[in-house]
Amino acid sequence: MRAPCSALKKMTGFPGLFPASVLPALLLWVSMWGSPVSGFSVMGPAQPIEVPLGADATLPCQLSPEQSAAHMQIRWYRTQLSPAVLVYQNGQEQDGEQMLEYRGRTELAEDSIGRGAVALLIQHVRASDDGQYWCHFNDGHISQEAVVELHVIGLGSAPHVRMMGPEDNGIQVLCSSEGWFPKPRVQWSDMAGGKLLSLSESQSQDGDGLFHVEASLVVKDSSLGNVTCSIQNPVSGQEKASAIFLPEPFFPRTSPWKTALAGTLPVLVLLLIGISYTGWRQHKAKNREVKEKEKASQERAKVAKEKEEAHSAKRELEKDLEQRKALYNKDWKKALIYPALPLWRRERWNSENILCQHFYSANKFLKIRKYILYSEKYINYDFTSFTYLKLSKIQYRGRRFMYEKVEKQFFKIF
Template sequence: MLSIIIIALLVNLLTETSESFTVVVPRDQIVAHVGSTVTLPCWISPPENAEVLELRWYRPDQFRKPVLLYQHGKIIQEESFRNRSSLTLHSDLSGGLKDGDVSLQLEKLRIQDEDSFRCYVSGESAFDSREVVLKVIALGSAPVLFPQPLDDGRVNISCKSSGWYPEPDVSWMSDERTVLRPGGVSRSRGADEMFSVHSWTAVSHSDAQLLSCSMSLKTGESREGRLNIQAIIFLDPSDSSDPWKAPFIILLICAVLGLVGLILYKYRHKLPGKKQTDQICEDGLTEKLIKEGDVNIEELRKHAVQITIDRERLHPGPSVSKDCKIVREALEYKPSGEGFPYELCAFGAQRFSSGRHYWEVDLVRPPNPSKEYWLIGVAKHGRFHSKDRSALTPSSGYWFLCSDGPNGFYTNSDPPVSLSLTPRPEQLGVLLDYDLGQLSFYSVKERKHVLTMSTRFTGSVAPMFNPGVGDLSPLIILDCPEPVESPVETPVESSQPLLSNSSALD
């Protein structure tokens, strides 16, 4: 009798031992971006077939409302996680449920998903559970810097960015890597739970040449915007604080130059070597007035590339020529609504992921007038979903300059920057400097720099074109002529500030 009892106890002990297990999860928290897919690893040790067990993933104090419940071969999901949660493999070597892998996959992450998740596994005579912490983050848009002259001669630099979670840290730095103290920081939170940040600081021309504003998360991820302080034009006619200041100073400079020229002309006979000296003085002044702020188009054309429209990624609205160089709206196209037709975007067949690349676009076909509606820039490869303006942002992989008829010229930065271009460009040059993270626009016939957008490119980008609607002239991608070597090189410089709005796309 005693032997029977001992045998029964041993059998029962062996049975319990065979059914005991431990739930294993990572020690560190899991960090994932908003909108991404994440795996919360959880597995049974020693490995055991989990198909016959009950698996329950739930958040604190919500055992009876599990995110996902696996029971008797069926899966039940909480309403807020419906079609977003599933069981998955925690590694490529995993054998799945049969091997005891009960990891949870969450798709289309939201900020509200940030929480602790408990992995609970139970059998007939054993159960165990462990907690996995999920941290959700959102990397905001690249900071955009805007200068505003102050009465004391300094410049107030404003730095704005949106789409962050949690609140980012803000830091200012000069070109000498000197940390600057911000004048202030304000934060606001939108209905989507994400933060918008506005910081500002005041500097003088002697403080630095290049100023940067960085926003970063505790994870180490950050975005940076830069502004060339020395390139800021203080004689800005749009300065509402004193609309007569710029014209007055310009008139004063012209008067002084005129007076100097008059004096040189009047007393030219008293100067030694008068003929040669007169020619040098007069020509020198004339050359300076004409070429100040100009760019060397021949130098830009050394980086010229041939661009054609990619027919495979073409919206049915645009019409493209056989050589894929001319684009305009199709005759049968009907605008979907009022405003600029952003859906008419066409993209270049060429992709760039390094180096400098230059191309030119003709915006007039005589005798027709210059186009009033167009959009020209670059887009990240694979992000060709042009529906409306809200979808075409630097954080989404788009950078462009737009001409919207009576609404003027503007960029797609956040907020957009409006420009006054006179005369209206008839031929636009575009220089993509991938490595420096700059996209520059030039008015070719006027040999003028229009605008430079500063960002951080990741992955390959392609040229982007939109012909607009209603113009007689089409948008024509030109074959740049061979550059002509000049004995005196004029550096490619800009008297316009850099727009640091774009971004490293992730």
């Protein structure tokens, strides 16, 4: 078993192990944790034990009523019984169930174990040692335990305050420090002690669990002079502070022309927007007018084209009528000599000449009718009456039987 440290060697009994100032706290703890169960109970300090980072911590506990604990198993643990911070059994410490991070750093003060007073010594406490510890006594079938709270206090470096440069019509100031535990509080203040709000704040932990903090402040009032950055430990209330002087010439100055520009710039922007909108409306109206003119021009061109097509059809119709007129005059002359022809000549003339001519006239009639239907809003002709007049000439100038034959053939064609 390792020898206890020099501080523990001076302990000769329970009164020496627990100072008089701790005894009322132990009695208060008894009232909080209840009465003994099956012959004994375990007492621990009612208040947390605060230890600076890197120092040695002593966590005491006591059996009530006083009795020897040398034959008992004493176990100190964090969140579970095994592995434990320290295990004492059969008069010596057992390393088999000990947590790796506590090996070589813990001892059990057993000078007053005959009266049930023991203490756990943790050397060179770390940030990870912060928290609750359970003191567990086991006497065969009876076991009792108590909780001891350990607060590790880490005071970091003095704040380093420096100016970063102009920011938002003021000066940005940065405060940084490291080595704090637990997470510290940062506060800016002026020369009169008035509190100033930080612009931003960030905190991070290193590999040892210690906090590094940075806070920034924008000072816009050039009359403040000094600003102070204070960093405080929330457990012990200890703090460290640093101040910086801000000369008035370092603050950005607002030029008169900038002030005037700030007032006139919105007006100029609104005026520019109005001019742009008016120009856009005029351009849009001009485009609409051009499109309407183009549409009217296209409609006029379409009407002119339709008229030209109608006049072209009319000219073709007139040309065809002239041809038909010449043909009808020729037929008229033949009709005059028709009665003087021999019978065989008249029959041949009737079958080959007249019927072929009327068949040709029927086809021409259909073609002319097609153009008339297309151009009927410009030209008005009655071709049915015209055709009837043509047949009437043949009827009255020819013989009666020849007209009936020609008329029968004509209606077969149409």
